[in-house]
Amino acid sequence: MARVLLFGRLADLAGWRDREIDPAPASLTALRTALAQADATLGEALDGPGVQVAVDKVLVRGDAILAAGTEVAFLPPMSGG
Amino acid sequence: MARVLLFGRLADLAGWRDREIDPAPASLTALRTALAQADATLGEALDGPGVQVAVDKVLVRGDAILAAGTEVAFLPPMSGG
């Protein structure tokens, strides 16, 4: 199982902000593919400019291995407080 | 009658901070002379560097006519708050 979190306009776009995917995809790339297959518009937005990814609350670039229980957050450009 | 106020180290030096002089001297210069005659050390300090004079709460330079009831304040260099 992996937990996926969407923030800001990404959550509005998808219509959800917190979802569990079981079993967990093996990698971030596999997770992106699964999300894009379920919702092509969301898949495109997740690859959009300025969208960052945090795995277990740490920003990652490129691909990453996902262990069971991993939390993956997609973060659109931050607005500041 | 004129009211004389001393602030900061001038009051410490004179041993007083608020005194009435009756009748009021005709001018600031006459007041300085009267104060120096009563206390030469104070008279010298009042002429010292950075000492300003306020007549009825307005800073004046040089001499000034003193009307009855005038308040004259001698202000040593201000320290800020």
Place this chain on the structure above:
Amino acid sequence: MITLTDQAFDPGALLTGFCAGRTETGAVASFTGLARAEGGDALVLELEAYPGFTDAAIAGFADAAKTRFGLQDYLIVHRTGRIAPGEAIVFVATAAGHRRAAFEACDFLMDYLKSRAPFWKKQHGPDGARWIEPTSQDRTDATRWDPPAQEPS
């Protein structure tokens, strides 16, 4: 210390607590950001944070600022959720021996919080809601603190 809260808070009560018992501080600067009504255009501001990520990012930045400016202490409280006009969005207080460090650190922390901190902000107005991104002024303010660009050697 950094706290995220979805409850309204009183900046003055935070300042009272922050100043208490400081016999060697000298200088406490504070900043309070209040939600503006924008003449009715902004009915409610909605701020989203990522708990555990947002507060960790802010704490890491603020601890570095504490060292940089020689602060004795700092306090950051940031509101999340739906915020009505006039309510406090953010409170930052800094304590230092002298006022220059306290002012500069408070200013520095606010520039970061307003432009780079991990929040997502939505403004709900009479014509609907829109997500807000940092203004160019916010970005310019934040770059005031960056080291000068290195010339290629």
Place this chain on the structure above:
Amino acid sequence: MITLTDQAFDPGALLTGFCAGRTETGAVASFTGLARAEGGDALVLELEAYPGFTDAAIAGFADAAKTRFGLQDYLIVHRTGRIAPGEAIVFVATAAGHRRAAFEACDFLMDYLKSRAPFWKKQHGPDGARWIEPTSQDRTDATRWDPPAQEPS
């Protein structure tokens, strides 16, 4: 508004009142100056003001600052008399639409208050009392705001 008081005051309570009901302000900066113990060297700070002269001078300066920085409002409370370590000496709050003006005006007012405002300050320590004059840092801080010197034409 400027108030001189010989009673101890709570900066937080002043900030609470100053922030209340501000639906179009956005930014409130504040500064609190606290008396330092200086490791026991400063047992009591004694501040003398000239009522009617000191407050008029500060109000005149602050009203000009309000215009210069486009402030919506300001509040200055300054303690006089004998002040113990840890007690507040001065509280300044500024309200503006955006934070740059609020910060700069607060900083500007503090530079003035610390270096040029008509107070006389005496520090009572274990070895007696001494009158304090502005530090060279205070004078330098205050001149940051002066217009650049004119070149002779």
